[in-house]
Amino acid sequence: MVKKSLNPVKIDYKKCIVENRLLQIRNDKIVDLADPLKVWTLEINAKDSKKVVDFIRRTMQPNDPVPLMHIKRIKKADIQKKTLRVVLCSVEMIREKQCVISLLKQLGPNFQYNNLNDTHFVPRQAAPTKELVLEWSDKYWPLSWYGNPNDQILNDYTFDMNAIKLLLEQIAIKATEELNSGNCYPIVSLFVDPKDIENPIIAVDRRTNTDFTILEHSIMSGIKAVAEKESKRREQVAKRVKKDTGSVYLCSDFDVYTTHEPCSMCSMALIHSRIKRCIFVQPMPKTGCLKTESGNNYCMHNNRNLNSKYEVFQWIGSEYPVPQIPEDTCC
Numbered sequence: 001m002v003k004k005s006l007n008p009v010k011i012d013y014k015k016c017i018v019e020n021r022l023l024q025i026r027n028d029k030i031v032d033l034a035d036p037l038k039v040w041t042l043e044i045n046a047k048d049s050k051k052v053v054d055f056i057r058r059t060m061q062p063n064d065p066v067p068l069m070h071i072k073r074i075k076k077a078d079i080q081k082k083t084l085r086v087v088l089c090s091v092e093m094i095r096e097k098q099c100v101i102s103l104l105k106q107l108g109p110n111f112q113y114n115n116l117n118d119t120h121f122v123p124r125q126a127a128p129t130k131e132l133v134l135e136w137s138d139k140y141w142p143l144s145w146y147g148n149p150n151d152q153i154l155n156d157y158t159f160d161m162n163a164i165k166l167l168l169e170q171i172a173i174k175a176t177e178e179l180n181s182g183n184c185y186p187i188v189s190l191f192v193d194p195k196d197i198e199n200p201i202i203a204v205d206r207r208t209n210t211d212f213t214i215l216e217h218s219i220m221s222g223i224k225a226v227a228e229k230e231s232k233r234r235e236q237v238a239k240r241v242k243k244d245t246g247s248v249y250l251c252s253d254f255d256v257y258t259t260h261e262p263c264s265m266c267s268m269a270l271i272h273s274r275i276k277r278c279i280f281v282q283p284m285p286k287t288g289c290l291k292t293e294s295g296n297n298y299c300m301h302n303n304r305n306l307n308s309k310y311e312v313f314q315w316i317g318s319e320y321p322v323p324q325i326p327e328d329t330c331c
């Protein structure tokens with residue numbers, strides 16, 4: 001992790017643009033939403049606080065599907081009685097009260113409280129501004145402020161701009177070649193495996209080819225090609241060792257470059273295959289599924305109803321023109 005001021009990559013944190021070319025695509029509609037979340041809380045005597053905090057760090061925090069690093073775990077409850085209220089975990093982690101009570105037994109027979117409840121709410125995500133930290137702390141639960149969490153996310157990404165430019169150039173050229181050779185879906189995607197960056201897989205849209213189905217969008221073709229390559233690799237590994245340590249997901253941490261903003265089928269397939277990042281060139285306002293205002297506003301890579309996410313950037317320079325296609329084309 002490099003300090004923001006020492007990052008050699010030029011990042012406009014306000015506009016979320018890297019090196020004046022890569023625009024971070026986020027779900028704008030949820031950036032400023034607290035999205036309150038129910039949590040299990042307990043009112044305890046101050047003398048028990050260290051014991052409980054240790055218990056939370058050890059047992060609750062590592063297993064909670066909602067990272068609650070942005071909230072203060074403890075707040076004052078009753079000043080006269082010297083009691084504190086502590087957030088144990090999200091209700092999404094443990095739904096049944098009895099299960100929480102069972103876990104609390106780990107704190108020993110002298111740890112006896114009968115006030116476990118799920119009536120408190122905390123913001124699901126860290127606030128993007130100091131003003132919102134104050135507002136949400138007042139409304140829901142005291143929060144910590146470590147700066148805008150998205151600044152940290154942008155600062156922690158790795159951007160090899162030279163490699164990105166070369167790959168975008170490759171897909172733009174290939175898409176033009178497809179157009180010139182009569183493919184009426186000149187859409188191209190490229191898959192980069194972090195474990196084999198020298199050999200990216202390039203995939204074209206094949207839905208007009210009678211040997212393939214109408215579902216063979218370039219991203220689906222790419223995923224299929226990755227699957228075939230992985231299947232061969234596993235066969236080879238199986239000949240040498242009994243147990244393969246490969247990931248259960250097909251495209252773990254892959255970068256995917258694509259000429260046009262993917263449709264809902266393709267952007268969902270990228271969720272299922274667990275890619276890390278998608279960079280596209282041409283937005284598709286009618287059929288795309290990543291930009292906040294595209295398609296049916298699913299913002300698939302950053303959708304709270306899904307258990308996985310990936311990063312998305314749009315190349316906003318004019319260096320890599322891609323073929324124009326009808327606006328109602330799913331890519």
Ligand SMILES: [Zn+2]
Nearest residue numbers: 217263266331
């Ligand atoms: Zn598609």
